[in-house]
Amino acid sequence: MGAEEPGERAGGAGKGGPDLELETRLALQKAEDNDLALRAAEGDRRAFDRLVHRWRDRLWSVASRMCRDYDDAQDVLVGAFSRAYSRIHQFRGDASFGTWLFRIAANECMGLRRSESRKAERLERETDRGIETMELPDLSVLPEEAALSSDLMDAVNRAAESLSEPLRIVFLLRDVEGFSNEETAEILGISVAAVKSRLHRARAAVRAELEHYLAS
Amino acid sequence: MDCGRVREALLEIGEGGRTGMEESLRRHLEDCPTCAREARSVEALVRLARRALHSPVPEEVCRHLDRVLFGEDDPAG
Numbered sequence: 001m002g003a004e005e006p007g008e009r010a011g012g013a014g015k016g017g018p019d020l021e022l023e024t025r026l027a028l029q030k031a032e033d034n035d036l037a038l039r040a041a042e043g044d045r046r047a048f049d050r051l052v053h054r055w056r057d058r059l060w061s062v063a064s065r066m067c068r069d070y071d072d073a074q075d076v077l078v079g080a081f082s083r084a085y086s087r088i089h090q091f092r093g094d095a096s097f098g099t100w101l102f103r104i105a106a107n108e109c110m111g112l113r114r115s116e117s118r119k120a121e122r123l124e125r126e127t128d129r130g131i132e133t134m135e136l137p138d139l140s141v142l143p144e145e146a147a148l149s150s151d152l153m154d155a156v157n158r159a160a161e162s163l164s165e166p167l168r169i170v171f172l173l174r175d176v177e178g179f180s181n182e183e184t185a186e187i188l189g190i191s192v193a194a195v196k197s198r199l200h201r202a203r204a205a206v207r208a209e210l211e212h213y214l215a216s
Numbered sequence: 217m218d219c220g221r222v223r224e225a226l227l228e229i230g231e232g233g234r235t236g237m238e239e240s241l242r243r244h245l246e247d248c249p250t251c252a253r254e255a256r257s258v259e260a261l262v263r264l265a266r267r268a269l270h271s272p273v274p275e276e277v278c279r280h281l282d283r284v285l286f287g288e289d290d291p292a293g
Binding site: 045048049052056057058059060061064065074078081082085091118139140152153154156157160171175176178181193199200203206207 | 227228234256257259260261262264265266267268269270271272273274275277278280281284285286
């Protein structure tokens with residue numbers, strides 16, 4: 001996926017025909033990834049290098065937003081790929097390569113940030129307050145030119161930043177990186193129900209934050 | 217299908233948009249303007265998030281990664 005823009009990946013959403021093409025393309029990507037991983041496990045270094053190229057941007061997008069520190073994000077990225085490379089012979093293809101890689105990265109990230117977990121839990125509870133009863137803005141009415149404005153992109157960034165870590169990681173994996181609820185649950189080692197609950201709260205919190213932008 | 221069930225089903229919307237959505241859910245969205253608005257908003261949010269939050273890895277980090285993994289600069293050039 002390395003050369004592919006996230007907007008391109010999301011381009012067919014809600015339009016019927018293109019969705020099917022997208023679904024087929026994603027299935028092909030997963031099959032190619034798993035094939036590369038199996039070749040890498042047999043010692044093909046170039047196959048692993050191609051996997052790095054396909055996944056490094058996606059991993060960086062999540063790591064940099066979870067760590068919020070350049071050096072920490074670099075440590076997570078490098079640590080995750082290093083561990084994946086040294087353990088590639090353990091990859092069996094039961095899960096997709098992406099799920100397997102992000103699970104390793106999530107562990108790297110948690111190891112780095114364990115001391116902040118209590119603070120994150122408190123923030124998660126605070127983020128919950130009032131969201132259920134809020135009137136959320138209708139984002140679909142945004143004109144295309146507004147949806148591309150740098151001000152709005154900044155507002156989305158700030159909204160994501162304001163999420164607690166447990167909500168932010170689910171939002172990033174589901175809505176930015178396109179993992180399914182089941183894959184996200186596997187990556188984070190939590191239940192699918194917990195993923196859905198966090199995703200619901202994260203989306204509501206981001207939309208609520210964007211309402212301030214839309215109102216201004 | 218009721219609105220509560222539909223809101224839960226919208227949590228499945230993601231990479232594939234409405235691909236694989238149950239027929240009963242599609243029908244509900246055609247008939248219920250409130251849920252249809254909610255579905256469009258979720259899809260718009262996902263599109264916005266992908267545009268705004270995707271960050272390419274910096275070149276410097278790529279070079280560091282290649283050195284750590286392969287002990288040299290990027291073999292793909």
